[in-house]
Amino acid sequence: MRALASPEGQLLLAGLPAYDDREVLALGERLRREGLDAAFVSAALTQSRLRERAVGKLGPDAARMLLTQEGLEQASRREVADRRAERLVATVGPDALVADLGCGIGADSLALARAGLRVLAVERDPATAAAAAANVRALGLDDRVEVRTADLADADLAGVAAAYLDPARRGEGRRTTDPEQWSPPWSAVLRLAARVPVVAKVAPGLAHELVPAGADAEWVSVDGDVVECAVWTGGLSRGGGRSAVLLPGGDVLPGRGTPPPRAVAPFGFLYEPDGAVIRAGLVAEAAELVDGWLLDPTIAYVTAERLVRTPFLTAYRVLDAVPFSLRRVRDLLRAHGAGDVVVKKRGTAVVPEAFRGQLLPGLPQRGRGPTLTIVLTRVLGAHTALLVERCA
Ligand SMILES: C[S@@+](CC[C@H](N)C(=O)[O-])C[C@H]1O[C@@H](n2cnc3c(N)ncnc32)[C@H](O)[C@@H]1O
Numbered sequence: 001m002r003a004l005a006s007p008e009g010q011l012l013l014a015g016l017p018a019y020d021d022r023e024v025l026a027l028g029e030r031l032r033r034e035g036l037d038a039a040f041v042s043a044a045l046t047q048s049r050l051r052e053r054a055v056g057k058l059g060p061d062a063a064r065m066l067l068t069q070e071g072l073e074q075a076s077r078r079e080v081a082d083r084r085a086e087r088l089v090a091t092v093g094p095d096a097l098v099a100d101l102g103c104g105i106g107a108d109s110l111a112l113a114r115a116g117l118r119v120l121a122v123e124r125d126p127a128t129a130a131a132a133a134a135n136v137r138a139l140g141l142d143d144r145v146e147v148r149t150a151d152l153a154d155a156d157l158a159g160v161a162a163a164y165l166d167p168a169r170r171g172e173g174r175r176t177t178d179p180e181q182w183s184p185p186w187s188a189v190l191r192l193a194a195r196v197p198v199v200a201k202v203a204p205g206l207a208h209e210l211v212p213a214g215a216d217a218e219w220v221s222v223d224g225d226v227v228e229c230a231v232w233t234g235g236l237s238r239g240g241g242r243s244a245v246l247l248p249g250g251d252v253l254p255g256r257g258t259p260p261p262r263a264v265a266p267f268g269f270l271y272e273p274d275g276a277v278i279r280a281g282l283v284a285e286a287a288e289l290v291d292g293w294l295l296d297p298t299i300a301y302v303t304a305e306r307l308v309r310t311p312f313l314t315a316y317r318v319l320d321a322v323p324f325s326l327r328r329v330r331d332l333l334r335a336h337g338a339g340d341v342v343v344k345k346r347g348t349a350v351v352p353e354a355f356r357g358q359l360l361p362g363l364p365q366r367g368r369g370p371t372l373t374i375v376l377t378r379v380l381g382a383h384t385a386l387l388v389e390r391c392a
Pocket of ligand 1: 071074075076101102103104105106107108109122123124125128150151152153166167168169183184
């Protein structure tokens with residue numbers, strides 16, 4: 001990492017062509033023939049591959065950053081880090097000093113600095129800290145970010161207005177869902193929150209009861225994929241409670257303690273809540289937006305009489321409904337001339353792709369007719385198949 005961060009390393013990286021798997025062997029050979037050290041060339045080509053993979057997550061900055069495989073996997077997505085930084089700066093004010101405790105390769109530190117904050121970035125892994133330091137330099141933010149190689153427990157928090165923590169969720173290469181196995185553990189994050197206001201990024205599966213009283217918990221999705229839960233404590237909280245945040249649009253659905261609606265047979269429209277709405281436990285709040293009802297008390301599908309556009313729910317027109325069985329579903333698809341089928345499900349053990357494989361051979365119009373969508377779920381407890389069409 002040090003060799004790549006050196007002027008010679010930066011020069012080599014800047015001169016490499018766009019990464020191409022098919023060209024990499026020949027390129028490596030050419031660079032070695034030109035007299036470059038084999039290990040140096042190999043590290044540069046690995047870096048080039050990581051940068052190419054990182055663009056979707058980190059945006060154009062990726063082309064100038066030093067990455068490690070693990071650092072990239074753990075890094076926050078650009079749009080999520082930017083939104084968090086904007087919310088933080090709105091509370092603590094521009095130029096405030098914040099600590100990024102366990103900064104990894106620095107994706108969040110960069111966002112915090114770009115938003116106008118000063119950042120004390122602490123990382124205990126020396127190679128990762130070296131990458132973070134190289135990244136703040138490469139992006140011209142080294143006047144706002146100081147990277148220290150240290151354990152976060154030893155960080156001096158004097159003058160720090162808020163701390164950001166993104167605990168590592170990997171132990172021995174595997175992801176761990178037990179918050180006490182994270183580094184730092186959730187209990188340590190909460191102890192720190194008693195000393196300084198904290199915003200913590202945690203796994204979306206965090207149990208609601210682990211969110212401390214008075215804290216805001218935001219479940220965030222990007223293009224419908226739930227990526228994290230952010231917990232804002234102390235002075236960073238805006239009153240406490242759960243919400244769903246949908247990026248890139250930035251729509252926010254706050255929890256209001258709405259009681260769940262009754263379960264009913266399907267009306268003309270089926271609505272599928274965004275994953276962030278479901279994880280935040282706000283299906284009732286979302287249903288209220290469309291005057292909707294549940295299909296089953298335990299399942300996150302909403303049905304309503306009218307079509308209402310909202311980013312929190314994907315709307316489908318219900319074309320038909322039959323009790324669930326292979327024969328009934330096949331007959332339904334045949335009657336509608338289906339050429340292919342997409343199977344969605346909620347609240348049933350059926351494996352969608354396997355079920356599709358059973359359906360396809362029975363479709364006379366296979367490969368010619370339209371692709372139709374079947375939703376397998378429970379309606380008032382009964383296994384049911386709905387033929388639906390996504391509302392444009
Ligand atoms: C999930 S990553 C951070 C990713 C970062 N937010 C980003 O977007 O690039 C967590 C980092 O915390 C570091 N870490 C874990 N425990 C630590 C500790 N006690 N002190 C300092 N760093 C720690 C790990 O080495 C890892 O790099």
